[in-house]
Amino acid sequence: MRTARAMYRYDEFDARFVAQRVEQFRGQVARRLSGELSEDQFKPLRLMNGLYLQLHAYMLRVAVPYGTLSARQLRKLAHIARRYDKGYGHFTTRQNIQFNWPRLVDVPDILAELATVEMHAIQTSGNCIRNVTADHFAGAAAGEIEDPRPLAEIVRQWSSLHPEFSFLPRKFKIAVSGAPNDRAALKFHDLAIEIVRDGDGRSGYRVFVGGGMGRTPYIGYVVGEFVEKPDILAFLEAVMRVYNEQGRRDNLYKARIKILANALGQDEMRRQVMLEFEEIKKTGTLALPPEELARIQAYFAPPEFEALSDEMPRAEGDFADWLKTNIAEHRAAGYAIATISLKPIGGVPGDASAEQMEALADLMDELGLAEIRVSHEQNLVLPHVRKKDLPRLHARLAALGLATPNAGLVTDIIACPGLDYCDLANARSIPIAQTISERFADLDRQHHIGELKIKISGCINACGHHHAGHIGILGVDKKGVEFYQLQLGGSGAEDASIGEILGPGFGRNEIADAVERVIGAYLELRRDGERFLDTYRRVGIVPFKNVAYGEELHAAY
Numbered sequence: 314m315r316t317a318r319a320m321y322r323y324d325e326f327d328a329r330f331v332a333q334r335v336e337q338f339r340g341q342v343a344r345r346l347s348g349e350l351s352e353d354q355f356k357p358l359r360l361m362n363g364l365y366l367q368l369h370a371y372m373l374r375v376a377v378p379y380g381t382l383s384a385r386q387l388r389k390l391a392h393i394a395r396r397y398d399k400g401y402g403h404f405t406t407r408q409n410i411q412f413n414w415p416r417l418v419d420v421p422d423i424l425a426e427l428a429t430v431e432m433h434a435i436q437t438s439g440n441c442i443r444n445v446t447a448d449h450f451a452g453a454a455a456g457e458i459e460d461p462r463p464l465a466e467i468v469r470q471w472s473s474l475h476p477e478f479s480f481l482p483r484k485f486k487i488a489v490s491g492a493p494n495d496r497a498a499l500k501f502h503d504l505a506i507e508i509v510r511d512g513d514g515r516s517g518y519r520v521f522v523g524g525g526m527g528r529t530p531y532i533g534y535v536v537g538e539f540v541e542k543p544d545i546l547a548f549l550e551a552v553m554r555v556y557n558e559q560g561r562r563d564n565l566y567k568a569r570i571k572i573l574a575n576a577l578g579q580d581e582m583r584r585q586v587m588l589e590f591e592e593i594k595k596t597g598t599l600a601l602p603p604e605e606l607a608r609i610q611a612y613f614a615p616p617e618f619e620a621l622s623d624e625m626p627r628a629e630g631d632f633a634d635w636l637k638t639n640i641a642e643h644r645a646a647g648y649a650i651a652t653i654s655l656k657p658i659g660g661v662p663g664d665a666s667a668e669q670m671e672a673l674a675d676l677m678d679e680l681g682l683a684e685i686r687v688s689h690e691q692n693l694v695l696p697h698v699r700k701k702d703l704p705r706l707h708a709r710l711a712a713l714g715l716a717t718p719n720a721g722l723v724t725d726i727i728a729c730p731g732l733d734y735c736d737l738a739n740a741r742s743i744p745i746a747q748t749i750s751e752r753f754a755d756l757d758r759q760h761h762i763g764e765l766k767i768k769i770s771g772c773i774n775a776c777g778h779h780h781a782g783h784i785g786i787l788g789v790d791k792k793g794v795e796f797y798q799l800q801l802g803g804s805g806a807e808d809a810s811i812g813e814i815l816g817p818g819f820g821r822n823e824i825a826d827a828v829e830r831v832i833g834a835y836l837e838l839r840r841d842g843e844r845f846l847d848t849y850r851r852v853g854i855v856p857f858k859n860v861a862y863g864e865e866l867h868a869a870y
Contacts, residue, residue: 320381320684321466321612323431331428334435338362339421346418363434364420368736373412373420374437375427379447379465379489380408380687384674387685389430391670397423402670404655404663406727406778407486408446408687409437413734435473440481442472442553448490448497449688452615453650453696455642458508459516461491463610464545467601468506471546478553482560483568485553486525498689498805500524500533501781503570504552511539518545522552522582523574526775530811531571534579536586542606544590547599551589555582616683616697621647625700632707634756635718640703649700653685653693653710654717654725658754659747662728663691669713676709691727692720722759723767723832724750727778731771731788732795738771740788740795741821745769748825753832762832765845768803781805783845784828785812797824801831801857802849815858827861834860 323331338358345355352366359366363374375390382390390410394402397419398412405411415423427433437444445465452460468487472478478485488497491508499505505521518540524533540548556570559577574582593599623646628636641650653673656662673693677685680702686694698706710716719725726749729735731742746769753759768782772789779785785800796818803812819827832845834857839848849857860866 320383320462321378321609327431328428331431331433331435334362334433335421335424335428338424342417342421357439360438361435362420362424363437364417365438366736367413367734368732369734370414371417371420372734373415373423373434374405375410375412375432375434376437376444377408377410377432377687378469379445379451379462380449380689381462382685382687383430383683384677384685386430386432387670387677388674389426389432391667391674393423393426394670395667400668401664401666403661403730404665404687404691404693406689406691406729406776407444408449408689409444410687411730413730438484440483440485441479442475442481442485442487445469445472446486446488446497446689448492448495449686449694450496450641450650450696451491451686452613453643453648454492454494454496455644456494457492457644458510459491460610460613460615461489461506461508462613463606464506464508464518465489466609466612467546467606468549471549477550477557481553481557482562483565483570485556485570493807495805495807495809496689498778498781498809500809501526501530501778501805502533504549505533506545506549509539517541518548520548520552522586523571524809525569525571526778526780527569528566528773529572530775530780531575532809532811533571534574536574536579536583543601543603544594546601547593548586548590550593550599551586554589554593555585616681618645618648618697619699621699621701623647623700625649626704628704631711631716631718632704635707635716636703637760638718638722639720643697645697647700649698649703651695651698651703651706652688652720653695653715654719655692655715656719656725656750657714657717658724659751661743662726662746665693669715672709672713673715676706680706690725692725718756719759721764721766723753723762723765724759726750726767726769727782728769729771729776731769731777735771735776737774738788739773739790740771740797742769742771742777742786742788745786745788745797745821745824749828752825752829762836763842763844765832766805767828778805779803780811781809782812783849784831786824786828789818791818795821797821799824799827799831799861801854802846804846808846813854815854815861830860830863831857834866837866 365372507519520537521533522536639652726746728742728746732738769786770777770779781803787798799815800812
């Protein structure tokens with residue numbers, strides 16, 4: 314399989330800009346270390362470069378635009394983990410990677426090394442437009458209308474250091490998708506773009522606004538039903554102008570666009586956006602030329618797929634188990650999409666060691682794979698694998714401890730770093746994920762349960778997406794003691810919904826038992842192979858609530 318250019322390559326402007334930013338930050342770090350800058354003075358400068366101060370150390374968040382990495386970039390991340398951190402990186406729900414233990418003095422060198430492989434940490438923090446995310450199956454999934462990553466790259470270029478939007482009321486998150494199956498949690502973003510077709514078969518963009526999680530969760534609604542391709546940047550700018558002008562700056566908890574969008578209401582929000590949109594269109598300055606879209610699309614040309622048999626290799630044992638869950642249908646005959654689980658039983662969700670990242674980069678080169686993806690579910694994805702190479706791939710992954718066959722199952726748990734790392738957290742997330750994972754380690758049991766998404770956050774900020782979990786778990790603090798609320802019925806897919814809180818929280822040693830009781834009730838209640846989410850929506854919260862708190866499942870259900 315001949316590979317094509319699978320991602321955007323820096324032009325001279327990009328390279329010069331990133332290099333200048335690195336040197337600028339090197340000077341700011343030197344001033345902080347010398348005492349010329351206090352931590353309060355340094356804070357806004359470091360946040361502009363993706364550097365956080367957490368419980369025990371600084372944390373550097375590196376952007377992975379639309380989740381796409383080359384082998385060269387993955388190898389560099391492995392090198393950084395080994396040389397400057399504790400030998401691992403943490404992949405996040407924003408398709409970023411975080412290094413949790415860099416020394417401040419080393420951060421400029423890390424950024425300089427990232428720049429050599431066209432990576433940076435710009436706009437991974439602060440009140441700006443953050444890393445643009447996309448469907449991790451983009452360009453490969455069967456049923457996709459168009460690869461959304463060229464649009465994501467255009468949005469990235471438009472939004473990077475945009476003078477109007479560098480100091481927004483709050484952070485701003487954008488996602489894009491080109492498929493009817495939502496793998497990017499579109500409706501939980503501040504703004505989201507879905508590639509759609511109109512009645513004449515032309516492709517354009519449906520735009521959502523006002524979604525979000527956190528202390529006030531909302532599902533986004535449609536603000537633009539069908540935006541023409543040349544108009545998309547003008548339309549996005551119109552949304553941003555409404556937010557930048559009217560978004561609240563007096564209250565941190567009411568500053569996100571979801572608050573404004575739902576305070577104005579759908580009709581008024583659309584009216585104001587359309588007024589701005591028409592004004593911007595009159596200038597013509599933000600019309601996207603078709604040739605520019607075509608130029609960017611060329612960077613994302615798929616591989617020249619070989620004419621291959623579509624037959625799946627003979628499978629048994631562990632390989633057969635892995636094929637059941639971690640392989641998805643590809644648009645091209647003879648190819649498959651392979652999910653690499655970063656959720657080993659009892660492991661830390663989303664972590665990958667330097668050795669694992671390096672070995673994956675080597676494997677990509679051996680198999681002629683141009684790219685690897687970071688999923689918003691904290692896994693990795695190889696989007697274009699020849700089916701005949703799957704046995705070899707599985708064997709290598711197994712040797713690396715990366716062949717856990719649990720994608721989409723109960724042990725494929727999303728969890729934020731929680732109180733083990735984050736100074737905002739109220740409770741630990743990682744140990745809860747590990748305990749539940751070990752409780753359901755039996756693979757036959759996992760398959761019997763079927764698709765079930767558990768998501769855990771250590772505080773109300775919802776970095777673990779607990780609102781969108783079929784089973785969501787939120788850590789809370791009660792007089793210095795960690796408790797965990799259960800929420801049921803959430804979904805981050807095209808059938809988006811916000812989970813309902815069951816009731817009082819459970820202690821750290823009680824939450825896994827409560828989850829097990831809820832799942833046991835589901836197995837008794839389900840009909841005809843229903844998913845957990847289907848059963849919950851059919852019967853409602855009451856039977857699950859009763860069982861979670863120790864009552865018997867009533868026969869009436």
